[in-house]
Amino acid sequence: MTERPSTASSSHPFTQSSPSLRPNTSSGPGISVTSSSPTGSRTTPPPEPRRSSVASSASSPRPKAKDSSSTICRNITIYGYCRFQDKGCAFNHDPHSQKQQSGAGRGKFNVDSPSFTPATPPKKTISPGAADAAPFTPKQNHSTGLQHGFENMGLGENVYSPTRSRRRANKMKTTANAAMNAYDFTVGAPVNPYAQTGVDMFYQPQQTYQHPLNYHLYAPLAPYPQKLQPFQKNIHGFFLSDNLREELQKKADATLQTLPAVSSILPPSIEEYHQLVPLDTSNQKSAQVFGYPSWAYKAFSSEDGNAYALRRLEGFRLLNEADIRIVQRWRKVLSANIVTIHDAWTTTKFGDSSIVFAYDYHPLSKTLAETHFGPNPRYPNPTRQHQPTGPIVPEQVLWSYIVQVASALKVIHSAGLAARVIEPSKILLTSKMRIRLNCCGIFDVIHPETTRSQESVRECQQEDLTQLGRLMLSIACNTPSAVQYPQKSMEYIGRHYSIQLRDSIYYLYTGSTKNIDEYVKSIANQAFQNLDSALHYEDSLESALSRELENGRLVRLLCKFGFINERPEYDHDPRWSETGDRYYLKLFRDYVFHSVDENNNPVVDMAHVLSCLNKLDAGVDEKIMLVSRDSMNCFVVTYKELKRQVESCFQDLSKSRR
Numbered sequence: 001m002t003e004r005p006s007t008a009s010s011s012h013p014f015t016q017s018s019p020s021l022r023p024n025t026s027s028g029p030g031i032s033v034t035s036s037s038p039t040g041s042r043t044t045p046p047p048e049p050r051r052s053s054v055a056s057s058a059s060s061p062r063p064k065a066k067d068s069s070s071t072i073c074r075n076i077t078i079y080g081y082c083r084f085q086d087k088g089c090a091f092n093h094d095p096h097s098q099k100q101q102s103g104a105g106r107g108k109f110n111v112d113s114p115s116f117t118p119a120t121p122p123k124k125t126i127s128p129g130a131a132d133a134a135p136f137t138p139k140q141n142h143s144t145g146l147q148h149g150f151e152n153m154g155l156g157e158n159v160y161s162p163t164r165s166r167r168r169a170n171k172m173k174t175t176a177n178a179a180m181n182a183y184d185f186t187v188g189a190p191v192n193p194y195a196q197t198g199v200d201m202f203y204q205p206q207q208t209y210q211h212p213l214n215y216h217l218y219a220p221l222a223p224y225p226q227k228l229q230p231f232q233k234n235i236h237g238f239f240l241s242d243n244l245r246e247e248l249q250k251k252a253d254a255t256l257q258t259l260p261a262v263s264s265i266l267p268p269s270i271e272e273y274h275q276l277v278p279l280d281t282s283n284q285k286s287a288q289v290f291g292y293p294s295w296a297y298k299a300f301s302s303e304d305g306n307a308y309a310l311r312r313l314e315g316f317r318l319l320n321e322a323d324i325r326i327v328q329r330w331r332k333v334l335s336a337n338i339v340t341i342h343d344a345w346t347t348t349k350f351g352d353s354s355i356v357f358a359y360d361y362h363p364l365s366k367t368l369a370e371t372h373f374g375p376n377p378r379y380p381n382p383t384r385q386h387q388p389t390g391p392i393v394p395e396q397v398l399w400s401y402i403v404q405v406a407s408a409l410k411v412i413h414s415a416g417l418a419a420r421v422i423e424p425s426k427i428l429l430t431s432k433m434r435i436r437l438n439c440c441g442i443f444d445v446i447h448p449e450t451t452r453s454q455e456s457v458r459e460c461q462q463e464d465l466t467q468l469g470r471l472m473l474s475i476a477c478n479t480p481s482a483v484q485y486p487q488k489s490m491e492y493i494g495r496h497y498s499i500q501l502r503d504s505i506y507y508l509y510t511g512s513t514k515n516i517d518e519y520v521k522s523i524a525n526q527a528f529q530n531l532d533s534a535l536h537y538e539d540s541l542e543s544a545l546s547r548e549l550e551n552g553r554l555v556r557l558l559c560k561f562g563f564i565n566e567r568p569e570y571d572h573d574p575r576w577s578e579t580g581d582r583y584y585l586k587l588f589r590d591y592v593f594h595s596v597d598e599n600n601n602p603v604v605d606m607a608h609v610l611s612c613l614n615k616l617d618a619g620v621d622e623k624i625m626l627v628s629r630d631s632m633n634c635f636v637v638t639y640k641e642l643k644r645q646v647e648s649c650f651q652d653l654s655k656s657r658r
């Protein structure tokens with residue numbers, strides 16, 4: 001049975017230290033701290049006289065400028081190694097000799113001074129362990145960017161202590177400072193937290209990289225929200241924005257939605273697709289666009305588990321099997337403004353002869369008709385005169401639509417095809433200002449004659465441009481009937497929008513624009529504006545992504561903790577989770593989650609939790625002091641050691657599965 005590790009008894013009621021407590025910078029005598037290594041051995045580093053670099057340098061003989069063999073190589077000092085050591089570098093590569101040098105003392109700086117060495121802060125006291133230390137590497141700043149962020153806004157300033165009184169808390173501060181002074185000596189290579197997960201192949205150490213990569217950073221990426229007052233900042237500023245999170249969650253919810261009630265009406269599966277959910281917002285049959293009633297369903301593919309949108313044309317009979325092969329050409333037409341098609345087949349599973357097309361599914365998308373004309377846009381009152389109603393659609397939105405459809409048409413026409421569905425009900429708005437042409441390829445299957453000659457394809461391409469003009473006319477006037485009164489509609493557009501927009505729509509509508517290349521040139525200035533907005537949006541998404549960077553790792557870490565902490569029994573040992581390495585993990589859990597402040601109030605500070613977990617995840621060399629619940633024992637351990645313990649305990653548990 002594994003025994004609880006021996007602990008260091010202390011005459012002081014040691015308490016947990018705050019992660020924000022930094023080593024004491026005041027000069028003073030060397031410190032003595034009682035601590036315990038995680039292996040259970042009790043160590044009491046003897047007090048060491050504090051060495052002042054100033055004092056020692058005063059008495060040192062000045063090295064001769066030309067005596068390079070006695071001067072420590074600058075590369076050793078800064079990077080810990082020198083690539084030219086065996087290639088003729090004349091400087092000294094033995095870091096230990098530096099100690100002797102500095103021990104001998106140096107004169108004040110002047111042009112003859114040897115190579116620059118980053119000053120060792122006078123506060124440092126070298127611990128006994130330093131004798132075995134690897135070559136000195138400049139110490140990383142192990143505080144996370146996140147922590148800095150929180151500290152800046154005053155969120156991370158709590159004193160974490162399980163102590164029950166202010167006196168204890170003060171004592172803790174002093175003790176912790178002393179402990180940190182004694183142990184705050186960082187050596188060795190940067191820790192790669194991905195090393196055990198197989199991800200490290202992407203993070204091979206780069207010999208030419210001059211600064212050791214710190215793997216647990218949360219540095220905010222631009223664009224930043226405009227400067228906020230401290231009281232306006234809150235913790236949400238460090239995570240995905242609520243709007244974006246909610247949008248993504250709603251989309252996930254819509255994707256996973258199933259309707260058991262429709263299983264009696266719809267076939268349980270067609271080809272590889274199952275769990276059909278109707279997407280149509282009304283069950284009115286309309287053959288307006290394709291000449292056949294069309295229905296849209298969401299379904300899951302049993303081949304890859306993804307959701308797809310199925311488009312069914314009711315009552316369609318395929319006369320020539322070869323006609324459906326055009327879908328293979330459409331599959332290769334990839335554009336950010338086209339809903340990608342995947343497959344097409346005929347079926348009788350709906351009780352009739354239907355043809356079904358499988359497209360990408362874009363959850364919660366709306367058609368432009370639904371967005372701008374409201375529900376049932378296909379049935380405008382025929383007696384109603386053309387009267388644009390509703391708010392004026394911003395010109396920027398109209399240009400964005402034009403540029404996006406033009407971009408899709410450019411790709412389609414370059415592939416020798418024509419879209420043929422530039423209809424408000426067949427263009428999807430998949431997120432803010434983001435549109436995609438839907439149902440591409442359907443006309444080529446149901447009217448294949450138009451694809452057989454280049455001439456007819458060119459005519460269809462020309463028709464695409466005219467359709468774009470009609471589309472913009474109706475959206476700018478906010479009504480589908482605008483195309484029935486082109487003159488009045490153009491007057492309306494002339495009154496409310498710029499001349500460039502009016503002319504652009506006019507040339508499209510009247511067929512004066514000869515081809516897509518010519519048209520794209522005429523709207524180049526708008527295309528650049530659109531590109532700029534898209535890049536800004538990309539920046540903001542990347543910034544949001546960076547905030548979520550390590551969340552996956554932290555969840556995995558918490559899961560491992562969940563497996564280990566408070567486990568009632570393992571390997572016939574009811575005290576398993578309380579003994580051995582697990583004891584430190586228990587105390588660490590207390591330190592992270594169960595701290596109380598000096599008034600005995602629970603410290604519920606996400607900054608503290610995230611900072612601790614990030615450091616544990618990265619396995620940094622920073623020390624923390626863990627205190628037993630009775631405050632009688634304390635341990636000074638590094639996050640690196642804790643990380644190793646988490647891994648080994650988790651391995652123990654996973655072993656039993658094998």
Ligand SMILES: Nc1ncnc2c1ncn2[C@@H]1O[C@H](COP(=O)(O)OP(=O)(O)OP(=O)(O)O)[C@@H](O)[C@H]1O
Nearest residue numbers: 279280286289294296309360361362365366367425
């Ligand atoms: N690929 C898709 N991904 C997600 N939703 C889609 C997809 N295709 C269509 N939809 C949704 O399905 C609904 C119905 O689409 P549909 O194209 O049938 O529009 P409609 O107005 O009913 O036109 P029609 O009269 O031609 O059927 C719309 O709300 C649309 O957003």
